[in-house]
Amino acid sequence: MAKTLVFGHKNPDTDTIASAIATSHLLRHLYNWDTEAVALGTPNEETKFALSYFKLEAPRVITIADTDDVVLVDHNEAAQSIDNLADVTVAAIYDHHKFNFSNSTPLYIVAKPWGSVATILYFEFKNNDVTIPANIAGLMASAVISDTLLLKSPTTTEADKVALSALSEIAGLEDYEKYGLDLLKAGTDLSSRTDKE
Amino acid sequence: MAKTLVFGHKNPDTDTIASAIATSHLLRHLYNWDTEAVALGTPNEETKFALSYFKLEAPRVITIADTDDVVLVDHNEAAQSIDNLADVTVAAIYDHHKFNFSNSTPLYIVAKPWGSVATILYFEFKNNDVTIPANIAGLMASAVISDTLLLKSPTTTEADKVALSALSEIAGLEDYEKYGLDLLKAGTDLSSRTDKE
Ligand SMILES: [Mn+2]
Ligand SMILES: [Mn+2]
Ligand SMILES: [Mn+2]
Numbered sequence: 231m232a233k234t235l236v237f238g239h240k241n242p243d244t245d246t247i248a249s250a251i252a253t254s255h256l257l258r259h260l261y262n263w264d265t266e267a268v269a270l271g272t273p274n275e276e277t278k279f280a281l282s283y284f285k286l287e288a289p290r291v292i293t294i295a296d297t298d299d300v301v302l303v304d305h306n307e308a309a310q311s312i313d314n315l316a317d318v319t320v321a322a323i324y325d326h327h328k329f330n331f332s333n334s335t336p337l338y339i340v341a342k343p344w345g346s347v348a349t350i351l352y353f354e355f356k357n358n359d360v361t362i363p364a365n366i367a368g369l370m371a372s373a374v375i376s377d378t379l380l381l382k383s384p385t386t387t388e389a390d391k392v393a394l395s396a397l398s399e400i401a402g403l404e405d406y407e408k409y410g411l412d413l414l415k416a417g418t419d420l421s422s423r424t425d426k427e
Numbered sequence: 428m429a430k431t432l433v434f435g436h437k438n439p440d441t442d443t444i445a446s447a448i449a450t451s452h453l454l455r456h457l458y459n460w461d462t463e464a465v466a467l468g469t470p471n472e473e474t475k476f477a478l479s480y481f482k483l484e485a486p487r488v489i490t491i492a493d494t495d496d497v498v499l500v501d502h503n504e505a506a507q508s509i510d511n512l513a514d515v516t517v518a519a520i521y522d523h524h525k526f527n528f529s530n531s532t533p534l535y536i537v538a539k540p541w542g543s544v545a546t547i548l549y550f551e552f553k554n555n556d557v558t559i560p561a562n563i564a565g566l567m568a569s570a571v572i573s574d575t576l577l578l579k580s581p582t583t584t585e586a587d588k589v590a591l592s593a594l595s596e597i598a599g600l601e602d603y604e605k606y607g608l609d610l611l612k613a614g615t616d617l618s619s620r621t622d623k624e
């Protein structure tokens with residue numbers, strides 16, 4: 231398969247960035263696809279905190295795809311995607327939102343009504359026996375924490391609890407509650423926000 | 428979860444009937460859903476041959492759903508579905524076609540660009556450690572054979588080959604090539620067709 235860009239929605243949050251990076255890794259190992267995780271914007275303060283903590287680079291920012299094939303994560307609706315979505319082939323979707331998607335070729339879709347895409351991806355790695363690198367597991371744990379507000383949001387499922395616990399262990403995160411509060415605090419830090427707003 | 432109907436497309440083929448029966452079984456064991464496999468029409472001659480061979484009943488025929496929740500297999504487009512699709516909640520989709528689907532709530536979707544939905548379901552059973560009963564495995568093998576024309580159609584993938592071999596073994600089908608020719612012949616049998624046409 232030719233070069234394939236993997237990205238989440240506009241105004242990226244931690245789940246969108248983490249899921250792009252994790253899905254890119256998964257598809258390279260599962261189907262041998264030549265993937266690159268990119269993003270439709272720069273990371274927010276919360277995501278920057280997680281990337282820095284786990285020593286990962288922010289993905290390259292794009293607005294249109296310059297490849298024929300793309301993979302959508304954490305979204306499926308055209309309004310939230312690249313500007314030239316109608317001109318490219320969607321090869322796969324990993325999402326946890328309502329659907330509003332139409333295309334012209336069969337594709338891979340994994341969707342579940344769970345708290346985060348990172349949770350869905352944890353089980354895809356596990357069921358397909360693909361090892362999750364420790365730093366990517368840490369970013370995925372951050373995504374679960376972010377989307378479920380540390381397992382407190384009403385969208386939280388049993389699967390999210392299992393995934394957060396397992397991802398924290400892989401990441402070597404001894405106290406995910408403490409880390410999670412620091413992460414969520416970084417996202418709501420007024421001092422850093424005031425600079426821009 | 429309240430009673431949930433599981434069905435494939437109008438003018439059902441062997442993959443649609445087999446996938447409804449297999450998905451109903453999978454969801455009962457995986458998520459404890461109260462499912463019933465139904466169909467949007469009576470089985471064709473090929474499907475009747477497979478049902479009879481593996482001693483399974485044809486699913487009840489419906490045109491509208493009388494439950495709030497439904498699961499779509501082997502299709503996702505409203506035109507191929509029940510007449511009141513807009514009035515019910517789609518809880519899950521298992522499909523291998525292009526997509527044209529829109530709804531208002533997060534849901535389960537497993538889609539892959541493979542030769543049959545039965546192939547996708549074989550891997551769902553396997554990855555989730557749910558045992559496939561021998562007769563359902565036989566019907567699923569029949570669906571792979573039907574949709575891929577005994578692994579000869581251009582839509583055939585490596586996954587279909589693996590699934591057909593494994594399903595045949597579970598079903599106790601010693602020679603799936605011989606069975607497959609009989610199955611495909613039943614579907615094109617002019618003598619039975621002439622009676623009706
Ligand atoms: Mn998001
Ligand atoms: Mn999300
Ligand atoms: Mn079909």
Ligand SMILES: [Mn+2]
Binds near residue numbers: 501
């Ligand atoms: Mn089919």
